[in-house]
Amino acid sequence: MSEQHRPDVPPAPGDPASVRVRLDLAYDGGAFHGWARQPGLDSVQGALEDGLERILRRPVRTVVAGRTDAGVHARGQVVHLDLTETEWAGLTRGRPGLEPATSLTRRLGGVLSGCVGFLFFFFLDVYKRQHWHGAALDDRLMALEAxxxxxxxxxxxxxxxREGATTIREVQHLEVRRDEDGVVGIRIRADAFCHNMVRAIVGALLQVGEGAREPGWLAHRVARPARDSEVRLAPPGGLTLLAVGYPDEAEELRRRAEGTRAKRTL
Structure with missing residues (x-):
């Protein structure tokens, strides 16, 4: 956790908050109905914001790098919130030598349940969570298909x-590899993901790997984009958000954010 002097997303003009705090989270998604807060359902956002409200004694709005689906885990989720300088300084409770970030980390650790925690506290083994597939997979064919x-x-x-959002994305890396234990691992990185994109791509690779679809099927789907029921979503329990990366320069960060949010064309 750290105070962000160069915020990941610049505050809006006139925003009275002057301290942007970045939280790096890991969580077991199995206990939650996804990241986003939903009435009557347990969510990661709800648990985190309720915990922050208990500490700061006011409602807190967080902004997340990417919303995870119900059941999907995270090892390197990034969230930020804005505080006033008075709130930031008050986190130390006047204790000499205590940093606000350290104090907030400790206090959040005390109010959050065991299902959500900071990356450096627990759930470091969340990336070990796997989906046990019921059919044999040809990992070499899957790698070619990727x-x-x-x-x-x-x-x-x-x-x-989603209404008003684009489905144009750039996949920068997609790797399929079987390890020495026989476990097939899939890693995917993109400039951004749209809703269900990772689960659908992984699900499609599984369909080809188990022989339910012919080789070349993913290329056909990419070349002729259409929304239908042919693609099977991968189960969420085997998926983990590993990390979120940001450009070093503020201007490049702003440009990247605008580009991924825009209604892009090919």
Whole structure:
């Protein structure tokens, strides 16, 4: 956890908050109905914001790097919130030598449940969570199939579109590899993901790997984007958000954020 002098997303003009705090979280998603707060349902956002409200004694709004689906885990989720300088300084409770970030970390650790925690507190083994697939998989075929997804494409075939949002994304890395224990691991990195995109791509790779779809099927889906029921979503329990990266320069960060949010064209 750290005070962000160069915020990950610049505050809006006129925003009275002058301290932006970044939280790096890990959580077991199995106990939650996803990241986003929902009435009557347990969510990671709800647990975190309720904990922050108990500490700061006011409602707190957090902004997340990317919302995870119900059941999906995280090892390197990034969240930020804005505080006034008075609130930031008051976290130390006047104790000499105590840093506000250290104090907030300790106090959050005390109010959050065991299902959500800071990256350096617990759930460091969350990346070990796996999905046990019921059919044999041809990992070499899956690795070849993954090449079709790389690059800038309209991923409508692998997304649940949202009104006003784009389904055009750039997949920068997609790796399929079987380790020495026989476990097939899939790693995917993109400039941004749309809703259900990771689960759909992984699910499609599983379909090809188990022989339910012919080789070349992903390339066909990418070339002819369409929203239908042919793609099967991968189970959430085997998926983990590993990390979120940001450019070093503030201007590049702003440009990247605007680009991923825009209604892009190919």
């Amino acid at each position: 090449d079709a997804v790389l690059g800038l494409h309209d991923f409508l075939s692998f997304c649940r579109p």
